[in-house]
Amino acid sequence: MARKCRIDIVEMVHKAGAGHPGGSLSAIDLIVGLYGTGFRFKIDDPDWDDRDRFIMSKGHASPAVYSILHNLGIITKNDIDGFRTLGSVCQGHVDMKWTDGVDFSAGSLGMGLSFGLGCSIAARMDGSERNIWVMIGDGETQEGQIWEAAMAADFHQTGNLNVIIDRNRIQNDDFMEVQMEIGDIGKKFESFGWKTIEIDGHNMSEIVEAIKEATNDRNRPCAIVAHTVKGKGVSFMENNPAFHGKAPNDDELKLALEELS
Amino acid sequence: MSAPSSGGASRDGYGSALLKLASDPRVVVLEADLGKSTKSCLFRAEYPERTVSMGIAEQNMMLVSAGMASSGKIPFASTFAIFTERAFEQVRNGIARPGLVVHICGSHGGIHTGTDGSSAQSIEDLAIYRTVPNMTVMHPCDDLSAEELTLQLLNHQQPSYTRTARNKVPRVYDEMNVKKIRIGKGNIIKEGNDVAIIACGVMVNEAKIAAEKLANKGINACVVDMHTIKPLDGQLINNLAKECGCIVTVEDHSIIGGLGGSVSEYLSSNIPTPLEMVGVEDKFGESGATAELMSHMNIDSDAIVKAANRVIKRK
Numbered sequence: 001m002a003r004k005c006r007i008d009i010v011e012m013v014h015k016a017g018a019g020h021p022g023g024s025l026s027a028i029d030l031i032v033g034l035y036g037t038g039f040r041f042k043i044d045d046p047d048w049d050d051r052d053r054f055i056m057s058k059g060h061a062s063p064a065v066y067s068i069l070h071n072l073g074i075i076t077k078n079d080i081d082g083f084r085t086l087g088s089v090c091q092g093h094v095d096m097k098w099t100d101g102v103d104f105s106a107g108s109l110g111m112g113l114s115f116g117l118g119c120s121i122a123a124r125m126d127g128s129e130r131n132i133w134v135m136i137g138d139g140e141t142q143e144g145q146i147w148e149a150a151m152a153a154d155f156h157q158t159g160n161l162n163v164i165i166d167r168n169r170i171q172n173d174d175f176m177e178v179q180m181e182i183g184d185i186g187k188k189f190e191s192f193g194w195k196t197i198e199i200d201g202h203n204m205s206e207i208v209e210a211i212k213e214a215t216n217d218r219n220r221p222c223a224i225v226a227h228t229v230k231g232k233g234v235s236f237m238e239n240n241p242a243f244h245g246k247a248p249n250d251d252e253l254k255l256a257l258e259e260l261s
Numbered sequence: 262m263s264a265p266s267s268g269g270a271s272r273d274g275y276g277s278a279l280l281k282l283a284s285d286p287r288v289v290v291l292e293a294d295l296g297k298s299t300k301s302c303l304f305r306a307e308y309p310e311r312t313v314s315m316g317i318a319e320q321n322m323m324l325v326s327a328g329m330a331s332s333g334k335i336p337f338a339s340t341f342a343i344f345t346e347r348a349f350e351q352v353r354n355g356i357a358r359p360g361l362v363v364h365i366c367g368s369h370g371g372i373h374t375g376t377d378g379s380s381a382q383s384i385e386d387l388a389i390y391r392t393v394p395n396m397t398v399m400h401p402c403d404d405l406s407a408e409e410l411t412l413q414l415l416n417h418q419q420p421s422y423t424r425t426a427r428n429k430v431p432r433v434y435d436e437m438n439v440k441k442i443r444i445g446k447g448n449i450i451k452e453g454n455d456v457a458i459i460a461c462g463v464m465v466n467e468a469k470i471a472a473e474k475l476a477n478k479g480i481n482a483c484v485v486d487m488h489t490i491k492p493l494d495g496q497l498i499n500n501l502a503k504e505c506g507c508i509v510t511v512e513d514h515s516i517i518g519g520l521g522g523s524v525s526e527y528l529s530s531n532i533p534t535p536l537e538m539v540g541v542e543d544k545f546g547e548s549g550a551t552a553e554l555m556s557h558m559n560i561d562s563d564a565i566v567k568a569a570n571r572v573i574k575r576k
Contacts, residue, residue: 095358096359103331104331118328119331145318
């Protein structure tokens with residue numbers, strides 16, 4: 001599944017001539033793991049009220065979300081082929097108004113964890129057991145609002161809220177250590193009252209175990225710090241800041257597909 | 262139109278409306294450590310389980326509201342008008358863009374707030390929210406109309422921003438005639454055909470006083486409560502332009518982009534008509550008692566009378 005999604009990601013971005021392959025490829029194993037580990041949703045009823053929520057806060061990694069929705073059968077090949085074109089359901093950044101199966105309109109970093117907190121408080125008011133999952137980037141934790149939400153989640157004791165941090169160590173302009181290193185993200189969340197789990201974000205058994213552990217702990221919010229490689233799966237994109245927001249050219253696509261086949 | 266002389270601050274009307282709305286279980290209230298000021302505290306006292314305290318964190322509050330709206334709740338989120346502006350992009354991208362129905366209330370708007378000084382005196386909120394697609398923008402003039410308009414938000418299918426004021430003003434409405442007002446429709450408080458004074462918020466009362474002063478000089482002014490800035494009641498403005506031939510807009514807000522800006526845009530595109538704008542003249546306020554500050558900033562009834570005399574000469 002993750003391999004199929006990776007192929008979709010590079011093809012989508014190549015066809016559009018724009019997009020964010022690096023952070024999509026670092027996140028995709030985590031997303032595949034999440035959807036495959038008890039995530040409650042209905043393919044034929046994406047708006048089902050009591051579904052679990054997946055809030056992709058790092059909305060530029062939209063190709064990752066579109067690829068899983070495509071491979072689950074919620075959106076079509078034709079949909080993802082229209083990525084970033086006029087009128088397409090696959091907008092540049094994930095948008096709940098446009099795409100079935102998308103729970104949040106992202107694109108401006110730092111907002112998704114707060115949105116997820118709102119979903120989790122609402123779920124508790126409704127007496128629902130639904131889980132709320134938020135994915136954020138590590139660079140995204142530079143936004144102050146992330147920590148407003150982290151503080152509030154502890155105060156409101158939202159045990160149904162979990163965040164996955166895609167710790168790929170690269171942001172738009174450069175490596176985080178150049179731009180603004182955030183340090184030990186897990187410890188920071190822990191100091192805000194969260195349970196934290198550190199994993200290899202490309203090891204499927206670690207991913208699945210962490211998701212189960214976070215789901216089962218209903219006492220407090222949980223942060224999974226997933227150590228990942230930006231551009232994972234395509235050698236020349238791996239750990240390369242240039243492919244944060246750049247599409248592969250024709251030759252690069254060919255190379256990428258050879259590696260992913 | 263007779264009105265009781267007893268006064269009420271529009272923020273009181275917001276608070277009492279929340280209590281009435283509580284019978285709908287979807288209604289939730291969010292506050293950012295200013296519930297005693299915005300009057301959401303009234304709801305909190307009765308319904309703590311449906312009140313979400315966000316601490317002093319407005320950006321978080323806006324997106325938590327959005328998340329709750331996406332989960333079937335009808336959130337009413339309030340803080341000072343000026344602090345909602347801190348979360349402008351959150352409102353724009355997190356609430357309005359996906360069209361999530363969150364109702365934001367910014368209290369203590371305008372220089373009417375007084376002695377706290379310029380940091381607390383939002384004079385640009387109406388302008389900035391008006392630019393955002395999907396947003397309804399309102400500024401009621403007294404407690405009764407603030408309550409009525411807030412109650413109507415229960416069935417409003419768009420996100421909204423409502424500015425309320427801190428200080429009490431004489432009531433413009435009574436409990437009967439306030440039931441006739443509707444979101445998106447301006448309301449004629451006093452008929453007249455020499456000049457139309459279109460006001461919002463606490464300035465509706467000043468406009469009424471100005472109309473009395475003008476009447477003493479033989480000028481028959483029409484006074485309008487334009488409580489909804491967006492969508493603007495173009496039909497009414499059109500009628501006023503035809504009937505009176507000149508217009509004065511009045512707001513406790515910058516003359517750039519607010520009520521005056523809205524009316525100006527409408528007139529110049531549809532029915533060019535002499536217009537004078539009374540409002541804050543592109544400058545910040547300062548500390549002072551409300552009445553002296555309004556006089557100092559040229560937004561009191563005397564300023565309205567002068568503007569009316571000027572605009573009538575331009576007919």
